[in-house]
Amino acid sequence: MKILGLATCILAGSVFALVAYAVEPDEMLDDPALEERARVISQDLRCVVCQNETIDESNATLAQDMRRLVRQRILAGDSNEDVLAYMVDRYGDFVLLRPRVTSQTLLLWFGPFILLVFGVIIAARYIKRPTAAETSNLSPEEMAEVEALIQKTEGADQK
Amino acid sequence: MNNAQPTRTGGRWTAIIPIVVVALLVGAFAKRLIDVESGQDPALVQSVLLNTPVPDIDLPPLPDREPGLKTPDLKKEVSLVNVWGSWCIACLSEHPLLMDLAEQKQVPIHGIAWRDDPSASVRWLARNGDPYDLIGQDPVSEAAIAFGVTGAPETFVIDGDGIIRYKHIGPITPDVWANTIAPMVEQLRQ
Structure with a gap:
């Protein structure tokens, strides 16, 4: 029974770990709607220390302070866009995990589609390529010659 | 024999596409590596605050x-x-x-x-x-x-x-x- 209890705890713990974020209870806003907005914003902001985590996931102290700042800005009446703009003003576009479409990021956004188009064109050419038989441009005499050679070789093989 | 022609009508120019693509990729990667070696690591965040007034503190x-x-x-x-x-x-x-x-x-x-x-x-x-x-x-x-x-x-x-x-x-x-x-x-x- 003890073992079963322990197993349950571990299982429950691992399930909890899947949904656990770095946000600590004392950071949260009292208003659930505002807190939800803070979470949404945090998931779009890069932890500039760890670089590939959102500030929502990161335990870095700077991420924690950025989360606190996001909540301060929300309480001060900022819209979600205002909060993101506030961070971009200080850290640049780099702080956004979802890059904006700008002249610098066009290739990033549309490059894959351009490659796809190229791939389709190349694949289409290969698929439509005529087989050797269809493109045979030997004269009747040459065909006869080839035929004779084949006969000869096959005859030789049988010997 | 004397009228031997390429039997592929796809054209040979397509054959160089992979080579060009690989060459471009090698070039791009090499540039990044050299940049990082010489200290211009793109992971270092350049400040957007350059040439702006110090923030209010x-x-x-x-x-x-x-x-x-x-x-x-x-x-x-x-x-x-x-x-x-x-x-x-x-x-x-x-x-x-x-x-x-x-x-x-x-x-x-x-x-x-x-x-x-x-x-x-x-x-x-x-x-x-x-x-x-x-x-x-x-x-x-x-x-x-x-x-x-x-x-x-x-x-x-x-x-x-x-x-x-x-x-x-x-x-x-x-x-x-x-x-x-x-x-x-x-x-x-x-």
């Missing part, structure tokens, strides 16, 4: 080290703002250089004691020397975020009008001082 002083650091203090003359903490190992490695600069009165250096226990900051300065003019405490990264700081140490060059002119990420080495920061300070004073 009003940081409290360390115990018995009045006053703190506030924005008007940075609008008087060319100065450095060094973000540091007693917990920061790399800060210790640049510290002797800062001490030298302070001793030679090269340029005023202001400190932001970032996310540090004030008593720890004070002990650290007592042990390693205190090169700073003004020091402000930044316990919750208020100034650090305002300055777009991503780690310590970071050093900002501020001109006499309080405009951020340069940001150095990581410890200042003698090389960085001699070749980058010192000439810039000199130029900004003119």
Whole structure:
């Protein structure tokens, strides 16, 4: 029974770990709607220390302070866009995990589609390529010659 | 035999596409590698605050080290703002250089004691020397975020009008001082 209890705890713990974020209870806003907005914003902001985590996931102290700042800005009446703009003003576009479409990021956004188009064109050419038989441009005499050679070789093989 | 022709009508030019693509990729990767080798690591966040006024800060002083650091203090003359903490190992490695600069009165250096226990900051300065003019405490990264700081140490060059002119990420080495920061300070004073 003890073992079963322990197993349950571990299982429950691992399930909890899947949904656990770095946000600590004392950071949260009292208003659930505002807190939800803070979470949404945090998931779009890069932890500039760890670089590939959102500030929502990161335990870095700077991420924690950025989360606190996001909540301060929300309480001060900022819209979600205002909060993101506030961070971009200080850290640049780099702080956004979802890059904006700008002249610098066009290739990033549309490059894959351009490659796809190229791939389709190349694949289409290969698929439509005529087989050797269809493109045979030997004269009747040459065909006869080839035929004779084949006969000869096959005859030789049988010997 | 004499009218041998390519039997593929797809055209041969397509055959060079993979080679061109691979060559472009190799080129792009090589450029990045060389950039990183030569110190232009794209993972180092370039500051968007360059050539903008220093942000509004009003940081409290360390115990018995009045006053703190506030924005008007940075609008008087060319100065450095060094973000540091007693917990920061790399800060210790640049510290002797800062001490030298302070001793030679090269340029005023202001400190932001970032996310540090004030008593720890004070002990650290007592042990390693205190090169700073003004020091402000930044316990919750208020100034650090305002300055777009991503780690310590970071050093900002501020001109006499309080405009951020340069940001150095990581410890200042003698090389960085001699070749980058010192000439810039000199130029900004003119």
